[in-house]
Amino acid sequence: MTALPAAPPPGTERTKTRLLDLVKRHGPQTAQDLAARLEVSIPAARRHLCDLQEQGLLEARTERPGGRGRPQHVFALTERGEAAFPKTYSSLCVDVLRHIETLYGEGAVLEVLGARNAEIAARLRPEMPLGRPLAERLQALVARLNEHGFEATASREEAGWTLTQHNCPNLTVARHYAQLCAAELSLYTELLQVPVTRETRIACGQGRCHYRVG
Known part of the structure; x- marks a missing residue:
């Protein structure tokens, strides 16, 4: 008998919604920044980020903070991600x-x-x-x-x-x-x-x- 796929843990979708809201509010963010704001582990934040990338809501970029310093990977909203927020x-x-x-x-x-x-x-x-x-x-x-x-x-x-x-x-x-x-x-x-x-x-x-x- 084929096992049914596991249901997402309670609160998973809520966490993803909060993550999208943080990127919308604060602009492109690193996985470390998002993990700290969500008060979750970095691996947990990365799992949510990966899921949101697969859904086409986020994209990964390489940017220099303030235009200088070491390049870092950040996550930003795609057009589809922007469209998920109410517009007037x-x-x-x-x-x-x-x-x-x-x-x-x-x-x-x-x-x-x-x-x-x-x-x-x-x-x-x-x-x-x-x-x-x-x-x-x-x-x-x-x-x-x-x-x-x-x-x-x-x-x-x-x-x-x-x-x-x-x-x-x-x-x-x-x-x-x-x-x-x-x-x-x-x-x-x-x-x-x-x-x-x-x-x-x-x-x-x-x-x-x-x-x-x-």
Whole structure:
């Protein structure tokens, strides 16, 4: 009979959470510093650090304290580790757009988002040249969307191609400003250079954003 994997000792996850919080609060730390702050042994601290590295939450670096002295190994948060902490970006975006709308009118929000679209399109257009098949351009778009947390997929159906987003990383903003979704649709149309039609929208309470492409 195969033995079940041992459950983590009580308090293990809490210790890892505290460790991440210490690195967030104090910046890159050595294993010795973290062990002292957590009041655990250095080998115990290293085990937690190893686990957090495997989870992609921490990375090891070699730095000189204060820019001089002997190099030492420190542990710092990765982008994924930073993302584990609460952010207020979405509420900040809503506030900024609200002030733009109040000061300059509803059309100004769409102008701002349109300018953002133009910048994104200029950056991504070389990855989706018109000479490539639509399937390749669509897959390139899916790859970019997934880098930003959209959990996108593309599939071929009898009626043509579809693009589905299973997550909306901008949901808070999209619920307040439908212009964001309109700008998103315009961006996809411009990048793919074919008609794109949205059929469902997460911001409207549906389970996914679903598009017909071509």
